[in-house]
Amino acid sequence: MSSWGYRHLIRPLLFQFQPETMHTAAMTLSRMAGRPPLNWLTRSLFGTHDTKHAVTVFRLTFPNRIGLAAGFDKDGTAWRGLANLGFGHLEIGTVTPRPQSGNPKPRNFRLPIQNALINRMGFPGVGAEAVLKNLPAPGAPRKFVLGINIGKNKTTPLEAAADDYTSLVKSFAPVADYLAVNISSPNTEGLRRLQGRNFLDELLRAIISTRDAESVRLNRRLPLLVKLAPDLTDAELDDALSVMLDRGVDGVIATNTTIGRAGVENDPGSNETGGLSGRPLREHATRMIEKIVARSQERLPVIGVGGIDSVESAQEKLDAGAALIQVYTGLIYQGPGLIKRLVSGVN
Numbered sequence: 001m002s003s004w005g006y007r008h009l010i011r012p013l014l015f016q017f018q019p020e021t022m023h024t025a026a027m028t029l030s031r032m033a034g035r036p037p038l039n040w041l042t043r044s045l046f047g048t049h050d051t052k053h054a055v056t057v058f059r060l061t062f063p064n065r066i067g068l069a070a071g072f073d074k075d076g077t078a079w080r081g082l083a084n085l086g087f088g089h090l091e092i093g094t095v096t097p098r099p100q101s102g103n104p105k106p107r108n109f110r111l112p113i114q115n116a117l118i119n120r121m122g123f124p125g126v127g128a129e130a131v132l133k134n135l136p137a138p139g140a141p142r143k144f145v146l147g148i149n150i151g152k153n154k155t156t157p158l159e160a161a162a163d164d165y166t167s168l169v170k171s172f173a174p175v176a177d178y179l180a181v182n183i184s185s186p187n188t189e190g191l192r193r194l195q196g197r198n199f200l201d202e203l204l205r206a207i208i209s210t211r212d213a214e215s216v217r218l219n220r221r222l223p224l225l226v227k228l229a230p231d232l233t234d235a236e237l238d239d240a241l242s243v244m245l246d247r248g249v250d251g252v253i254a255t256n257t258t259i260g261r262a263g264v265e266n267d268p269g270s271n272e273t274g275g276l277s278g279r280p281l282r283e284h285a286t287r288m289i290e291k292i293v294a295r296s297q298e299r300l301p302v303i304g305v306g307g308i309d310s311v312e313s314a315q316e317k318l319d320a321g322a323a324l325i326q327v328y329t330g331l332i333y334q335g336p337g338l339i340k341r342l343v344s345g346v347n
Helices: 003-014 019-032 038-046 079-083 128-134 158-172 191-195 197-218 234-247 279-295 311-319 329-334 337-345
Strands: 055-057 060-062 066-068 089-095 108-111 116-119 145-150 178-182 224-228 251-254 275-278 302-305 324-327
Touching: 003 329, 003 337, 019 079, 019 108, 038 079, 038 337, 060 145, 066 337, 079 089, 089 128, 089 178, 116 279, 116 329, 128 158, 145 158, 158 178, 158 191, 158 197, 178 197, 191 197, 197 224, 197 234, 224 234, 234 279, 251 279, 275 279, 275 329, 279 302, 279 311, 311 324, 311 337, 324 329, 324 337, 329 337
Parallel strands: 066 089, 066 324, 089 145, 145 178, 178 224, 224 251, 251 302, 302 324
Antiparallel strands: 055 060, 108 116, 116 275
């Protein structure tokens, strides 16, 4: 199916249904794409096996620069099928220690004219214990890099957030290639306060101490990344980067969704609360990457996220200094063929 065919034939049919209904259907199809005979067909249509695109970041070897952002496969149930689409890495989650239902429905909204989404999901998921059962066993051969995005439960006070994050580090250290600390979702009340200097310093001190102990126990290095919001002021960004550099964080994911509404102000859907993603975030996320690279003096490798739905927008993130990129909303609007186009199209 060509890009034109997806956008003009398939997508109009899919968009007749509510976004969360279609996401559930997409997850079902992704699980099916990981099992015979659809696994072979999926790899044939969408996969890429060209090893010339491999790149080393965080001392990990990625088959290519294109990854799936957290939020799509929250519970790790569809990684087999998603890997067949050609991703170099998959980020599962956000995973919380205990199961939780997330925010009330409806909580996901399309803004089709702007190729955007607004969501206020609130980390719904089955919890760490159940997610672990869904993931590949430690040491099992894989052709992709596996990241686990971790977050605190809604009912956990900020003062106790470190307990949630450190428990997740212990749970997923044996199976993850890297861990991503989500402190920037706008949909868990108060979470973004953890990006402030004092909260962040205390939190990272605990997380990295636990990560280091797990690395010794497992006799392997476990990179730790932090996912930041695009809405930080320059002063707030400087504070966060200073703490991350002091504590020895391995990299940054830039960025999460935005609470701003630039570019969608005239869309009736813009009145919904939640985080905005997709094309309107493109320029803002790119500027954040440039700032992080410059202000960290290139000491913090960046995974660029936000508004990537074409080779041009992907290359823009890499030219801004990102080492890797991730997609989510662009996949919804452009279809599964987007991954192969990005892998072969970026430099």
